[in-house]
Amino acid sequence: MVPHLVTALSGPLQDLEKRFLDKTTEIERWFRMAWNDNTPPFYSSVDVRNSGFKLAPVDTNLFPGGFNNLAPEMMPLAIQAALSAIERICPEARSMVLVPERHTRNTFYLTNVARLAAILKQTGLDIRLGSVSEDITEPTRFDLPDGQSLLIEPLQRKGNRVGVDGMEPCAVLLNNDLSAGVPPVLQGLNGQIVVPPVHAGWATRRKSTHFQCYNHVVDSFAEMLEIDPWLINPYFTQRGQLNFHERVGEESLAEAVNEILAKTRIKYAEYGIAEQPYVVVKADAGTYGMGIMTVKDAAEVVGLNRKQRNKMSVVKEGLEVSDVLIQEGVHTFENIDEAVAEPVVYMIDKYVVGGFYRVHTGRGRDENLNAPGMHFVPLAFESPCNTPDCADRPDAAVNRFYAYGVIGRLAALAASQEIEATIPTELIA
Amino acid sequence: MVPHLVTALSGPLQDLEKRFLDKTTEIERWFRMAWNDNTPPFYSSVDVRNSGFKLAPVDTNLFPGGFNNLAPEMMPLAIQAALSAIERICPEARSMVLVPERHTRNTFYLTNVARLAAILKQTGLDIRLGSVSEDITEPTRFDLPDGQSLLIEPLQRKGNRVGVDGMEPCAVLLNNDLSAGVPPVLQGLNGQIVVPPVHAGWATRRKSTHFQCYNHVVDSFAEMLEIDPWLINPYFTQRGQLNFHERVGEESLAEAVNEILAKTRIKYAEYGIAEQPYVVVKADAGTYGMGIMTVKDAAEVVGLNRKQRNKMSVVKEGLEVSDVLIQEGVHTFENIDEAVAEPVVYMIDKYVVGGFYRVHTGRGRDENLNAPGMHFVPLAFESPCNTPDCADRPDAAVNRFYAYGVIGRLAALAASQEIEATIPTELIA
Structure with a gap:
């Protein structure tokens, strides 16, 4: 049993959710057509925020833990979804090496790796874990709280391919977001499928590119659904060549903040929304909720x-x-027993x-819920995201989850276009 | 909540189920490769029998209710599976006509149609129901016990295509097994996808062809798994040109019965099984448990x-x-509160x-559970068939369902080869 979520609804969102519900057939057809033309990311997770008047993605993770x-x-x-993903990249695959994050002391993260390995198995x-961590110099066993254990082995380079001792897999699955850059062992691979591609890692990925792609996706989706795209899309802009230490670029940043607040x-005036607008300033490259600031002025x-x-x-x-x-801030109006809750949607293929839900009692509804040291309580969705019930209320759990799934898929579609658009030129023959 | 099933286990089946469990990765890879080379039926259901020493399909339905x-x-x-099926046959499809069975008075059957339509939607x-029944001359609404209603319309021919008033769909899904032959409205269609193809209907389909294909499938699977194929495959033979009314062919039939009983x-001797062997004589074309006889001598x-x-x-x-x-009879040793239970596995794509489970209190374990007038109680599988748990006992529900799913998929694979092998020669250009 999963507890129910108490959601404070306050505005035009019910209209939006009702529209999703009335148009599920059209929405599903639109996605079917869209995925015909775009290769889905192997997997992804999307942080969604629900402000009661707006439902939007605020972060898309291509290496989901x-x-x-x-x-x-x-x-x-x-x-079932993983089978589709495997068939897409390498239908005859016999084996796969999964490359986890370096931090092997986080048992929550290792439990994620164990779950992923179980799905893929x-x-x-045959799944084995190949680490790029300097600490893993030989096969090392890690015990998990649930009694399972994981064997993590050093990832080894063999010519243009990688593997672990005794296994040279057809495909390599990265669950490491490459924030520290592409390690030498993963550079210039050839003749082996690597998903997501290394250029989707944070060494090269930019949030602004993702949200540019999201703009395109949403414009087309909103036109089909005849809705204001703003209802599912936060405004954003970008600024470069800042140096926070040296206070270089402050004026330019202030100008950008003003621009987004003004829009x-x-x-807010158009929809009669009484809340105070805010923006979120985030590092364009990077994750883990670091380098994030909430600004109201x-x-x-x-x-x-x-x-x-x-x-x-x-x-x-430690990257600069x-x-x-x-980015326009989207308030979180969902809560459980007074605690703020932020939904995260998971996709494979x-x-x-x-x-x-990330549920956190100590933070405000306009704050970031994925911050370092933030020990959220995960609350699993109690029902799946693909079975809307038109006979039920738009805000019934199953229908709300459907809406979250729609937003998640729009972001995944944007990620698909982003990955395609950012293929390094040397790889385009 | 679904009640637990009391299963009387009595022999080598636990070894088989354990083997399935130990080899899930190999089994899943084998299926992945097999489906690379074979087009899955749009949907199918497989009657499985579990004798405690043998686990085998006894009937494969290509038009599952x-x-x-x-x-x-x-x-x-x-x-999710239906999306795969649609993408396989017609990824850009906007609409589909579902052709139900003629008997519209059976509300259980109509509830099946409603469920199917909901999945496809x-x-x-856009799903509409087009009937080939003479009784449906105009759009007719049928009320269902759960408060829903279904609109069934006459299927209309337009040149080489069919549709319903105002809809000429990309694809036509048959949920009518064509026992009475292919109705004129469905003959010689062109430029429209019909699944399953009309030649998979009982007007032309033969059980013996299906089980010949099953032999091939099982031989390959059993070799991979290093098991005796007999553990998952009932012996069978066939006889033609019988006339029960005129008592023509009795000797030949008796000889065939003897052959299967002897084998x-x-x-049984090899495995030390004390049960009495029996055979089931069934019409080679046909369904609904008619024309079936259990024979011990x-x-x-x-x-x-x-x-x-x-x-x-x-x-x-009324076909002759x-x-x-x-076919070698497979005892049913599964029961719930003394009632015999027969599992049926459902597949899409x-x-x-x-x-x-078909649960029936009034019949013996060597009798057919899908007989006319037989009002079985359906008992839904309580867990899915694709999540075996190696840490649990081989006969734990989740593992037993996995084994049933393996058998069901082997039969579906056989059906795939059967449909391919029986394409009418005039359609092979």
């Missing part, structure tokens, strides 16, 4: 104190932040396979 | 009385039986999407 947070009932869907693959205010980004500048200037693996995304 | 008997929790899997298709006895088929001869001589739609399949 957290599969262990999905309800066990979603395993069959995940297995059920598609008929948002107009929309442009003046806030001018003259940051040392602590704030330090916070903004580095992301995971010079490019930022300035083009299929939504489940999701969960 | 009974989707309403699956657990509602299986809907997401069914939708969720793949982004079965040898296997060849003498039983010589000198049948009038009632028995009448029973054997016609199947659904001249060809029969003589190559995916197992669920199943249910």
